[in-house]
Amino acid sequence: MQTLADLGEFGLIAALSAWLPPPGPHTQTGIGDDAAVLATPDGRVVATTDFLLEGRHFRRTWSQPRDVGHKAAARSLADVAAMGAVPTALLIALAAPPDLEVSWLADFTKGLAAECTRAGATVIGGDTARADSILLAVTALGDLSGRPHVLRSGARPGDQLAVCGPLGHAAAGLALLFRGEPSPRTPAAQSTPGDPAVAALIAAQLSPSPPYAAGPEAAALGATAMIDISDGLLADLGHIAAASHIRINLKTPAIRTAAGSRPAQFTPDQWLTFALTGGEDHSLVAAFPPESPLPPHWHHIGQTSTGEAEVLVDGQPWSTTPGWDHFR
Amino acid sequence: MQTLADLGEFGLIAALSAWLPPPGPHTQTGIGDDAAVLATPDGRVVATTDFLLEGRHFRRTWSQPRDVGHKAAARSLADVAAMGAVPTALLIALAAPPDLEVSWLADFTKGLAAECTRAGATVIGGDTARADSILLAVTALGDLSGRPHVLRSGARPGDQLAVCGPLGHAAAGLALLFRGEPSPRTPAAQSTPGDPAVAALIAAQLSPSPPYAAGPEAAALGATAMIDISDGLLADLGHIAAASHIRINLKTPAIRTAAGSRPAQFTPDQWLTFALTGGEDHSLVAAFPPESPLPPHWHHIGQTSTGEAEVLVDGQPWSTTPGWDHFR
Numbered sequence: 001m002q003t004l005a006d007l008g009e010f011g012l013i014a015a016l017s018a019w020l021p022p023p024g025p026h027t028q029t030g031i032g033d034d035a036a037v038l039a040t041p042d043g044r045v046v047a048t049t050d051f052l053l054e055g056r057h058f059r060r061t062w063s064q065p066r067d068v069g070h071k072a073a074a075r076s077l078a079d080v081a082a083m084g085a086v087p088t089a090l091l092i093a094l095a096a097p098p099d100l101e102v103s104w105l106a107d108f109t110k111g112l113a114a115e116c117t118r119a120g121a122t123v124i125g126g127d128t129a130r131a132d133s134i135l136l137a138v139t140a141l142g143d144l145s146g147r148p149h150v151l152r153s154g155a156r157p158g159d160q161l162a163v164c165g166p167l168g169h170a171a172a173g174l175a176l177l178f179r180g181e182p183s184p185r186t187p188a189a190q191s192t193p194g195d196p197a198v199a200a201l202i203a204a205q206l207s208p209s210p211p212y213a214a215g216p217e218a219a220a221l222g223a224t225a226m227i228d229i230s231d232g233l234l235a236d237l238g239h240i241a242a243a244s245h246i247r248i249n250l251k252t253p254a255i256r257t258a259a260g261s262r263p264a265q266f267t268p269d270q271w272l273t274f275a276l277t278g279g280e281d282h283s284l285v286a287a288f289p290p291e292s293p294l295p296p297h298w299h300h301i302g303q304t305s306t307g308e309a310e311v312l313v314d315g316q317p318w319s320t321t322p323g324w325d326h327f328r
Numbered sequence: 329m330q331t332l333a334d335l336g337e338f339g340l341i342a343a344l345s346a347w348l349p350p351p352g353p354h355t356q357t358g359i360g361d362d363a364a365v366l367a368t369p370d371g372r373v374v375a376t377t378d379f380l381l382e383g384r385h386f387r388r389t390w391s392q393p394r395d396v397g398h399k400a401a402a403r404s405l406a407d408v409a410a411m412g413a414v415p416t417a418l419l420i421a422l423a424a425p426p427d428l429e430v431s432w433l434a435d436f437t438k439g440l441a442a443e444c445t446r447a448g449a450t451v452i453g454g455d456t457a458r459a460d461s462i463l464l465a466v467t468a469l470g471d472l473s474g475r476p477h478v479l480r481s482g483a484r485p486g487d488q489l490a491v492c493g494p495l496g497h498a499a500a501g502l503a504l505l506f507r508g509e510p511s512p513r514t515p516a517a518q519s520t521p522g523d524p525a526v527a528a529l530i531a532a533q534l535s536p537s538p539p540y541a542a543g544p545e546a547a548a549l550g551a552t553a554m555i556d557i558s559d560g561l562l563a564d565l566g567h568i569a570a571a572s573h574i575r576i577n578l579k580t581p582a583i584r585t586a587a588g589s590r591p592a593q594f595t596p597d598q599w600l601t602f603a604l605t606g607g608e609d610h611s612l613v614a615a616f617p618p619e620s621p622l623p624p625h626w627h628h629i630g631q632t633s634t635g636e637a638e639v640l641v642d643g644q645p646w647s648t649t650p651g652w653d654h655f656r
Binding site: 028032034036037038045049056057079080083089093125127130131135137139141142144149151226227228 | 419
C-alpha cells in the first residue's frame with residue numbers, strides 16, 4: 001500500500017494536481033507557483049477560510065475519504081454563497097501523517113473536486129505539511145458579478161425570513177452516529193443497506209450539499225441579509241438580529257414544514273430541536289423585503305420586527321442552548 | 329490567568345478584532361460576516377495559503393507568542409511578494425487548546441499585526457477551532473496594480489540571478505537552537521543577553537522579516553522569474569530551473585558575500601551550506617535580464633544558461649540534500 005511517505009511532498013503536490021480538474025476560466029496562475037493569480041472581473045473578491053480537523057469535524061471511521069473532501073469544500077463554498085457570490089476558487093492547506101495511504105488522498109481529492117465542480121470553483125493552490133492527524137484549512141474565493149454583497153446587517157423590520165436547504169438534518173445524522181448507528185458510508189454498511197431515511201441524515205452530516213446557486217439568486221432578488229447555517233438556525237439568526245438591530249420571530253409550523261418529514265427515530269420535539277439548534281447543514285437563511293416573492297426552493301419560516309435584537313420562537317425565547325461554541 | 333475556555337469562541341473573535349489594526353483601504357467587509365469582501369482594483373487577486381503548526385514550524389519553548397504571529401504572517405506574505413504583488417489582506421485560521429492563556433493570544437496577535445502593517449496588509453477574516461496544539465493556516469491576498477505577475481517559468485538563458493534578504497540565517501539559527509543555545513526570545517534569556525550574532529540568527533529563524541517591497545520593485549524593474557526561499561536556495565532555484573527550462577550556475581564567492589559575515593560558531597563550509605540549502609529565510613531570489621541594473625539591496629549570485637534544468641555551484645552539482653521534504 002503506497003503511503004504519503006513514499007510519495008514525498010513534491011510527489012503529493014504533483015499527484016493532487018493530476019487528480020484535480022483543470023483550472024477554471026478565472027484562473028490566471030494555478031497550482032505550482034509561490035501563489036495563485038485569480039481574475040476578479042468586478043474589482044472585488046469574496047474570501048473565507050474554514051478548518052476541517054480530524055477528530056473535531058470528521059472521523060475516518062465514520063466518513064469515507066470522498067466525504068471528507070466533499071465536506072472540506074462545502075463548508076467554505078457555502079460561506080461564499082451566503083454573501084451572494086459565485087464561488088470561483090479554492091486553496092487547500094492539507095497536513096497528514098506520513099503513513100496515510102495515497103488511495104485515501106486520491107479519493108479525498110475526488111470528493112473535493114466533485115463538490116467544487118458542483119459549485120463552479122476549481123482548486124488554484126494550497127500547502128502541505130506533516131501532522132499526526134489530518135488537518136485541513138480551506139480558503140474559498142468568489143465573484144459577485146457586480147451585485148452588492150449581502151451582509152448580516154441589512155435586514156429591516158417587517159422583512160420575511162426564509163431558508164433554502166435542509167434544517168437540522170446534519171445534527172440528526174450526528175445524533176444517529178453517536179447512538180451507534182453504523183455509518184452507511186463505510187464499505188461494510190454499504191453491502192447491507194439499512195433505512196434510507198437514516199442513510200440520508202447521516203449523509204447530510206458527513207457530506208453536506210449546500211444550495212450554492214441559491215445565494216447569488218437570493219442576492220439578485222433583493223435579499224437584505226443572509227447567512228449560512230453552520231452553528232444552528234437560532235444561533236446564526238442571532239447574528240443577523242444583532243447585526244441588523246432587529247427582533248426575529250420564527251413560527252414552529254413553518255419550521256416543521258421546512259425541516260421536512262420526520263423519520264421514526266426521532267420525536268416531534270427532537271426533530272424541531274434539531275431544526276432550530278442543529279449546525280453544519282450549511283443551508284442558507286435570508287431576509288427578504290415583505291412584498292418580495294420568495295425565490296424557488298426557499299421556505300418562509302418567520303419575520304422580523306423592531307425590538308430588542310433577539311430570536312423568538314412563536315413569540316417566546318427558546319430555552320435550550322442556542323448553538324455551538326468550540327471552546328466551551 | 330484567563331484562558332481561551334473562559335473567553336469562548338465568540339469572545340475570542342471579538343478580542344482578536346479588537347487587538348487588530350482597523351481594516352485597510354481595500355477592505356469592503358472585514359471580520360464578522362460569513363466571508364470578507366476585498367477590493368481588487370486591477371481585476372486580479374494574488375492568493376496563497378500556508379500552515380504554521382506547533383511542533384513542526386514553531387515551538388512555544390523557543391518562540392515568544394509575538395514571534396509566532398510574526399512568522400505566521402511572514403510565511404504567507406512573502407509568497408505574495410514573490411509574485412511581484414503588494415500584500416493587501418490576510419485570513420487567519422487558528423486552532424488552539426482551551427487552556428491556552430488569553431495573554432498568549434494577545435501577544436501573538438500583536439506580532440501578527442506588526443508584520444502585516446510592515447507589509448501593508450490587514451486581517452480581514454478567519455476561522456477558529458479547538459485542537460490539542462496550536463494550528464495556524466494563513467491565507468494572504470495581494471494586488472498587482474496592473475503589473476504582470478512574475479512566475480517561476482519566465483527566466484531566460486543569459487539572465488543574471490540575484491537575491492534580496494538573508495541567506496541561510498534562519499537555518500543557522502535553527503542549528504543553534506538544536507545545539508542547545510538558549511533562545512534569546514524567552515524572558516529568562518532576555519535578562520542575560522548573550523552574543524548578538526547568535527541572537528540575530530535565532531531571530532532570523534523565529535521571526536523572519538522578508539523584504540516585501542523588493543518583490544513588486546523587482547517586478548517593476550523587469551524580473552523574469554522570482555521565488556521566495558522557503559525550502560532552501562538550491563531547492564527553490566531548482567523550481568525556477570525546471571519551470572523555465574534553463575540551467576543555473578551559482579558562484580560561491582558571490583553566495584558568501586550575499587550570506588554576510590560568518591559568526592565564529594560556524595565553519596566556512598557550514599556557513600556556505602546554510603546559504604545554499606537552508607530554508608525559511610523567506611528572502612527573494614529572482615532572474616533579471618543580463619543588461620538590467622539590479623535594484624538596490626539585491627546581490628548578484630550567478631547566472632542562467634541553456635542546458636539541462638539543474639542548479640550548479642561553480643559549475644558542479646552540489647552533493648548534499650537540496651532541500652526539505654515534509655514527508656521524508
